[in-house]
Amino acid sequence: MANITIEGLCKGWDFPVIDDLSVEIEEGEFFVVVGPSGIGKTTLLRLIAGLESADRGRILLGEREVTHLPPYRRRVAMTFESYALYPHLTVFENISSPLRARKKDRATIERRVKAVAQLLRIDHLLDRKPGQVSGGQKQRTALGRTLVADPEVFLLDEPISHLDAKIRQDLRMQFHTLEELRRVATLYVTHDYAEALSLGDRIGVMGNGGKLVQIGSARELFERPKALFVAEHLGQPTINAIPSILQEENGSLFACAENAALRLALSPQQSQRLNGGAKRRIVLGLRPQHVRPADELRGRDSEIDAQIDIFEALGSNGIIITKAGGVTITGLTHPERHFEPGQDLRLAIDTEALHIFDAETGLSLLEEPRWQG
Amino acid sequence: MTPERKEAVVSEIVRGTPSTYPAWFSARKRSKPLIVSRRVPILLVGLPVLVLLAIVIYPTIWMFYHSLRDTNINHLFSGEHASVGLENYRTVLSSERFHDSLWHLALYLFFGACLQVLLGTLLALIIYEYLKSNLARALILILLVLPMMLPPSIVGTLWRFLLTPSNGAINQALLDLGIISSHIEWFNAGVSLWSIIIADVWNWTALPLLIVYSGRVSLPPAVYEAARVDGAGQWKVLRRITLPMLKEVIAIAFILRFTDAFKFVDLVYVMTSGGPAQSSELPTYIAFQRGIREFAIGEAAAYAIIIFAISAIIVTLFLKYMKRVMKAQGLA
Numbered sequence: 132m133a134n135i136t137i138e139g140l141c142k143g144w145d146f147p148v149i150d151d152l153s154v155e156i157e158e159g160e161f162f163v164v165v166g167p168s169g170i171g172k173t174t175l176l177r178l179i180a181g182l183e184s185a186d187r188g189r190i191l192l193g194e195r196e197v198t199h200l201p202p203y204r205r206r207v208a209m210t211f212e213s214y215a216l217y218p219h220l221t222v223f224e225n226i227s228s229p230l231r232a233r234k235k236d237r238a239t240i241e242r243r244v245k246a247v248a249q250l251l252r253i254d255h256l257l258d259r260k261p262g263q264v265s266g267g268q269k270q271r272t273a274l275g276r277t278l279v280a281d282p283e284v285f286l287l288d289e290p291i292s293h294l295d296a297k298i299r300q301d302l303r304m305q306f307h308t309l310e311e312l313r314r315v316a317t318l319y320v321t322h323d324y325a326e327a328l329s330l331g332d333r334i335g336v337m338g339n340g341g342k343l344v345q346i347g348s349a350r351e352l353f354e355r356p357k358a359l360f361v362a363e364h365l366g367q368p369t370i371n372a373i374p375s376i377l378q379e380e381n382g383s384l385f386a387c388a389e390n391a392a393l394r395l396a397l398s399p400q401q402s403q404r405l406n407g408g409a410k411r412r413i414v415l416g417l418r419p420q421h422v423r424p425a426d427e428l429r430g431r432d433s434e435i436d437a438q439i440d441i442f443e444a445l446g447s448n449g450i451i452i453t454k455a456g457g458v459t460i461t462g463l464t465h466p467e468r469h470f471e472p473g474q475d476l477r478l479a480i481d482t483e484a485l486h487i488f489d490a491e492t493g494l495s496l497l498e499e500p501r502w503q504g
Numbered sequence: 505m506t507p508e509r510k511e512a513v514v515s516e517i518v519r520g521t522p523s524t525y526p527a528w529f530s531a532r533k534r535s536k537p538l539i540v541s542r543r544v545p546i547l548l549v550g551l552p553v554l555v556l557l558a559i560v561i562y563p564t565i566w567m568f569y570h571s572l573r574d575t576n577i578n579h580l581f582s583g584e585h586a587s588v589g590l591e592n593y594r595t596v597l598s599s600e601r602f603h604d605s606l607w608h609l610a611l612y613l614f615f616g617a618c619l620q621v622l623l624g625t626l627l628a629l630i631i632y633e634y635l636k637s638n639l640a641r642a643l644i645l646i647l648l649v650l651p652m653m654l655p656p657s658i659v660g661t662l663w664r665f666l667l668t669p670s671n672g673a674i675n676q677a678l679l680d681l682g683i684i685s686s687h688i689e690w691f692n693a694g695v696s697l698w699s700i701i702i703a704d705v706w707n708w709t710a711l712p713l714l715i716v717y718s719g720r721v722s723l724p725p726a727v728y729e730a731a732r733v734d735g736a737g738q739w740k741v742l743r744r745i746t747l748p749m750l751k752e753v754i755a756i757a758f759i760l761r762f763t764d765a766f767k768f769v770d771l772v773y774v775m776t777s778g779g780p781a782q783s784s785e786l787p788t789y790i791a792f793q794r795g796i797r798e799f800a801i802g803e804a805a806a807y808a809i810i811i812f813a814i815s816a817i818i819v820t821l822f823l824k825y826m827k828r829v830m831k832a833q834g835l836a
């Protein structure tokens with residue numbers, strides 16, 4: 132049982148992939164890493180597992196420095212994106228391999244493998260070879276092999292990405308309560324933002340050349356992103372990013388979309404935070420959740436005229452993609468409503484919830500500008 | 505729900521029940537090639553079959569025919585040969601010479617062919633594991649393959665020379681190292697077969713080495729990473745991962761070396777001519793000797809058929825084994 136401490140970790144091949152990354156993950160914490168494809172998430176896990184050697188920096192498990200130890204001396208368990216199952220062994224033997232490698236007795240192995248297989252619902256496949264099961268079943272076998280091990284650190288690389296929505300949901304719920312996972316430090320990589328928000332005690336968004344751009348709880352990241360990159364990465368549908376210019380009129384600030392007729396008044400608090408700064412080029416971040424047809428949202432809102440481009444009814448909500456003053460804005464509505472393309476409507480925008488980012492650096496102008504926790 | 509029942513339910517969801525299958529569906533239907541016309545496969549398969557008929561099947565039948573007759577090479581084409589039933593086989597199977605040669609063959613298979621595969625496998629894995637630079641690997645592979653590229657006459661002569669009892673290099677080296685105290689008579693009865701085996705191991709170990717090496721190269725590296733994370737030591741990885749995954753490849757190496765073993769005459773001919781006093785003869789060498797040198801085509805044909813039968817049995821066993829391995833992995 133131990134926490135993971137990573138200090139100034141660097142790794143690169145023909146270009147720097149992980150650059151000066153530092154983070155501490157507590158014992159029992161579920162830390163989720165999200166980020167675009169190819170940014171270095173898998174590389175980070177492989178560095179911790181000892182499958183790659185760090186160019187610089189230190190990795191500690193508890194008090195023990197493991198930076199230069201081989202994988203089997205680190206006591207980590209890892210799922211691989213490619214599953215890496217042993218093709219000549221049965222599902223049972225695959226799952227039990229870490230237990231056998233650590234010389235557990237037969238009865239323990241049997242019991243632990245059965246329990247995990249039941250949890251993952253592959254207990255009827257235990258006698259098959261990996262060549263005889265489906266992709267999702269392979270992925271669950273790989274996950275099972277990781278879960279039976281009794282490591283100090285779990286490294287899960289998109290462990291449930293290939294499963295159908297229902298099993299994924301079920302497993303996500305299991306992860307919340309699974310004692311094995313909750314006892315030790317877990318690093319979990321995913322592309323699914325819902326998974327990240329749901330599972331992560333803390334979430335680290337990786338970007339900007341292999342740094343963790345922001346680390347925080349799901350709420351923090353969602354409501355107070357420090358950079359446009361973070362805001363764009365979390366949330367479905369994606370946040371509206373509108374390049375704009377600040378203008379001052381009668382002592383209050385307005386954000387005017389560049390080359391378009393859209394104009395939004397900022398709240399006094401926001402104006403105060405921005406501290407003047409008229410003529411400044413910014414990017415306006417507007418979550419679809421805060422854009423609704425005017426008859427659905429009332430109060431402290433600005434209203435604008437818009438025209439429906441596309442309407443998508445998706446079960447729990449409807450998505451409207453509209454044109455307002457030459458800018459495309461995505462908003463949400465009730466799923467039972469119906470809109471026709473070309474239809475005019477008034478949009479209400481919750482300006483309190485606006486995010487404002489610097490156009491050059493992409494950093495939030497409302498939050499403390501600080502890279503990396 | 506029991507696991508079996510659960511699987512049945514899942515299978516029903518995925519595959520439906522036969523009673524609900526649409527009318528066009530027939531489970532036994534052959535998939536037709538979409539692009540090429542039907543004549544193309546017949547042509548592509550037919551031509552090689554014709555060639556095989558001409559150069560393999562026909563001669564084999566011809567040989568089988570003569571194994572039942574008292575054909576002498578002088579009357580081979582004049583048709584002056586009479587049927588002798590199974591007499592040729594009786595002669596071969598009851599001859600002391602044949603029995604001895606079978607024993608020699610067994611020794612050769614075990615200490616020649618098997619040793620080559622084991623040694624080749626060992627070397628291949630060592631090279632892969634401990635030589636990480638591609639250049640070094642390429643160089644050592646080329647060096648090891650060189651003996652395979654020499655013609656048998658050269659190999660035989662070379663080893664005759666090296667093994668010369670009185671002042672050959674091998675004896676001299678062994679003497680200098682103090683391993684032996686007097687010359688080994690490499691070409692005496694009882695030793696000459698071993699001389700041939702030594703030369704053959706030197707000659708052919710590189711073949712299984714190359715086969716196993718290429719098999720090892722193509723094993724997925726991710727599996728090894730998983731094993732390292734699991735905490736398996738080197739020995740365990742070798743025994744539980746590498747060797748099981750190389751099973752078919754090693755079986756192929758065995759098949760190749762065994763089929764070659766039944767055709768093995770060249771070094772015997774060059775190094776000892778089966779001597780002294782037939783003490784290093786293999787069955788094939790006797791067939792060659794009886795048929796080509798002593799003109800008894802009928803008897804030589806009987807030898808050939810018997811050798812063919814033995815090798816067919818052994819190779820079939822290997823192929824069965826391979827099929828089982830592949831089936832177990834869901835590959836076949």
Ligand SMILES: Nc1ncnc2c1ncn2[C@@H]1O[C@H](COP(=O)(O)OP(=O)(O)OP(=O)(O)O)[C@@H](O)[C@H]1O
Nearest residue numbers: 144145148166167168169170171172173174175212
């Ligand atoms: N062995 C290697 N040699 C050279 N470059 C590598 C190597 N491994 C990874 N990279 C590069 O490092 C970068 C990060 O790779 P990594 O696998 O960590 O991405 P990732 O964040 O896991 O992406 P994904 O979400 O698609 O899995 C990639 O641009 C990749 O091309």
Ligand SMILES: [Mg+2]
Nearest residue numbers: 172173174212
């Ligand atoms: Mg990855």
